[in-house]
Amino acid sequence: MFRADDYVKVTSLAEAYELCQKRSSLVVGGMVWLKMTNVTKRMVIDLSGLGLDQIEENEEEFSIGAMCSLRQLEIHEGLNTYFGGIFKECTRHIVGVQMRNCATVGGSVYARFGFSDILTCLLALDAYVELYHGGMVPIKEFAARPVHRDDRDILVRVVIKKDGRKAAYISQRNSSTDFPLLAVCAANLGNQWFVSIGARPAKAALVEFTEDNFDTIKEMAKQAADAVSYGDNTRGSGQYRHSLAVVYVRRLMERLKGRSVSR
Ligand SMILES: Cc1cc2nc3c(=O)[nH]c(=O)nc-3n(C[C@H](O)[C@H](O)[C@H](O)COP(=O)(O)OP(=O)(O)OC[C@H]3O[C@@H](n4cnc5c(N)ncnc54)[C@H](O)[C@@H]3O)c2cc1C
Incomplete structure (x- = not known):
């Protein structure tokens, strides 16, 4: 307790x-x-008296206060319209609405849990965390930092740039509301791809590449899935996770390219 x-x-x-x-x-x-x-x-x-429970949107970015709940991400119209519903998709499987009304964006991002749907989702976007002491840090850099017990900064907000990225998200769970056994977010901007793979069961990692060197989506997806490591835990083996990643990355890429999604 x-x-x-x-x-x-x-x-x-x-x-x-x-x-x-x-x-x-x-x-x-x-x-x-x-x-x-x-x-x-x-x-x-408790930071709840500081007005950090708002999602603000302007022409350039979304700014999400650390005390916003996961439920706010899930139902925010601007965020979900701009990013193709990924915030709804990455939150709706987490336990239940009552829990998502309490769990915060700050706690979810700062803790950098290996199973985090939220970190997986944000990592594929042009996102930054604003730390009170450490200033603005790209989420990619922040996610890669080891979590130290003596790390005493405060996450103030998460900022996501509106750079025109299209994104799609998927997770696999053994049963509804369980922790994910794999989470994947893919984003596309011109010929650039950003693929984030989490719950491997390690912390989400980002794979970035351009499509110029590939002939097919299948090849790109395989290369992206192969670029990260997968481990075993009670929810699934590393081999199973890798097999799922190859398929899910491809399906998300096909969806983003407007192709019919093959099996
Ligand atoms: C049963 C259960 C199932 C879950 N399933 C999932 C799931 O499937 N997918 C998923 O993505 N997540 C899942 N989660 C995690 C959940 O979504 C939240 O990430 C988690 O509860 C942390 O958010 P919180 O607001 O409760 O943080 P807290 O519990 O209050 O804090 C967590 C940590 O973050 C630190 N912290 C909090 N806010 C800040 C801040 N602003 N600045 C610096 N440090 C801060 C705290 O000191 C603490 O170390 C689950 C959680 C539970 C309890």
Whole structure:
């Protein structure tokens, strides 16, 4: 069981940052994950009074506050229209609506879980995380950073550039609402492709390539799926995950190219 003695609802990011420099304190999102752990802290720091629960859109980008819920991503019309419904697709299988109303974007991205649908989805886009101390960091760089217990920054928001990328997302689950055993997001801009493969069961990784050197989508998909490693866990073997990835990457690419999707 997660335990903490004190709860502080901060009135500024500066206050939150100062408080969370102590090893005994922790910034929290929706606490959906934390409540399942055995972590004990002296203080939890709540960001919910800072107005970070908004998704803002302008001509250049979407800006998603760290305290936005996964449900907000799922139903946001602007985000889903611009990116072909991938935010609905990457969230709708996560547990249930009540849970998605509590789990936050900040907690989901900062924790960089290996099974994360959200990280897999964002990685295929031109996305950045804004860290209070570390500034703007491309999501690709942030995702690759190891998760350290002593890392004490605060994720303020996620920014996604409207660069014209078309995207599609799919995940495979052994049963509805379970953790994914594979998650794939593909995005296309001109002749450039961005394929993110997560739940391998390792953290999502991005494969980028141009289509100039290939004759067929099948070849490109195979090369993208082969570029990352796959492991075994209770949900599936690495070999099974790789076989799924080859097919799913191809299907997403065919969909984005407006081709009929073959089996
Ligand atoms: C039963 C269950 C099933 C799940 N299934 C899936 C799934 O299928 N797919 C999927 O993608 N996810 C899944 N999740 C994860 C979930 O979607 C969230 O990612 C998770 O709950 C974390 O979000 P939270 O708001 O609850 O974060 P919390 O539990 O509050 O925090 C998680 C971590 O992030 C840190 N943190 C939180 N906010 C910030 C911030 N702004 N800045 C810095 N650090 C911060 C905390 O210190 C903590 O270390 C599941 C979770 C549960 C409990």
